[in-house]
Amino acid sequence: MSTIDGLIRDGAISKIEIELAVGEQPLRLFYGTPGFIDWLNTLLQGAEPKHRLGDTTPAEQVDQLIYAFVSGKPLNYLRQFRFIRAEENAVWELKTPDVRIFGWFLKIDCFVGVFGDWADHVKDHDLYRGYRIAIRRLRRELGVEDNLCVKGTSPSDVISV
Amino acid sequence: MTSFQFDVGSRARKAGRFIGRVRSELLKALSEKKAKDGLTQQALATKLGVHRSLVNRQLSGESNLTLRSLADLAWAMDMELKFELSERPDTFGQNEGTTTSTISHGQIRFINGRSGTGSNGQSAHAPNEPEPRAEQ
Numbered sequence: 038m039s040t041i042d043g044l045i046r047d048g049a050i051s052k053i054e055i056e057l058a059v060g061e062q063p064l065r066l067f068y069g070t071p072g073f074i075d076w077l078n079t080l081l082q083g084a085e086p087k088h089r090l091g092d093t094t095p096a097e098q099v100d101q102l103i104y105a106f107v108s109g110k111p112l113n114y115l116r117q118f119r120f121i122r123a124e125e126n127a128v129w130e131l132k133t134p135d136v137r138i139f140g141w142f143l144k145i146d147c148f149v150g151v152f153g154d155w156a157d158h159v160k161d162h163d164l165y166r167g168y169r170i171a172i173r174r175l176r177r178e179l180g181v182e183d184n185l186c187v188k189g190t191s192p193s194d195v196i197s198v
Numbered sequence: 199m200t201s202f203q204f205d206v207g208s209r210a211r212k213a214g215r216f217i218g219r220v221r222s223e224l225l226k227a228l229s230e231k232k233a234k235d236g237l238t239q240q241a242l243a244t245k246l247g248v249h250r251s252l253v254n255r256q257l258s259g260e261s262n263l264t265l266r267s268l269a270d271l272a273w274a275m276d277m278e279l280k281f282e283l284s285e286r287p288d289t290f291g292q293n294e295g296t297t298t299s300t301i302s303h304g305q306i307r308f309i310n311g312r313s314g315t316g317s318n319g320q321s322a323h324a325p326n327e328p329e330p331r332a333e334q
Contacts, residue, residue, distance in 0.1 A: 051200055059286070092261075094210065096206045097211075097214030099204070100204060100210065100211055100214050101214040101217070102218075103204060110222065111222070111226075116258060
């Protein structure tokens, strides 16, 4: 049976850490695949969409999103996260004005990011289905569909605070 | 790699998280107003004389939120704005000082205002400054 520690040991996922404020503790966990971490690095190097909507940079938007997630802040369903399709073992999307992150919840309050992309690119090319199928395939390859994948699609199934 | 530090730098972090917090507060306030008074985004936009899509974009972060527009939104929701700057409370790497005790006496009050110890375990107080003490 796969475990989170086992996935980390095998290099399938890594824990993503961000700086929290004084007095704050991580209340949720955020992981990423190697490909997702490569994409995060492009943000840190200043990657920008063709037409940015947000008044902060994509890197700032993603920092704020991960910070809100990890520090246990309330997240706005639909504006900041939603499932792609109502199905068992759903794929979830985290959102900022310019960025979309696709992944799944290993456990409640425990997300793993697999793909990051520009919001306009995802919408213009209708990439939701493709990302969803690719993530389902990855989960099958990792053998996590049974025990490391939240089944429900209610917001309270995946985020507790 | 067992962990990855996503570090945008302190300046970008301050900006992104501040702007994000302002938007979260606006969304929370609007949600509460909707539950209490039935205030919708459309009603807010009508009161402000703008299109609903502008209010929606401002709340979602897809449109710039100026100080003016922030004040306008607060006015339209009949709410007060608070803004203040303060010194950073303490250094990183330490938890906030406790204000309660696990033993059975009253709430601890810190004398002279400061609390906690430095990250090296030494007192955070100047040598000639009295140590905080518990009052029962």
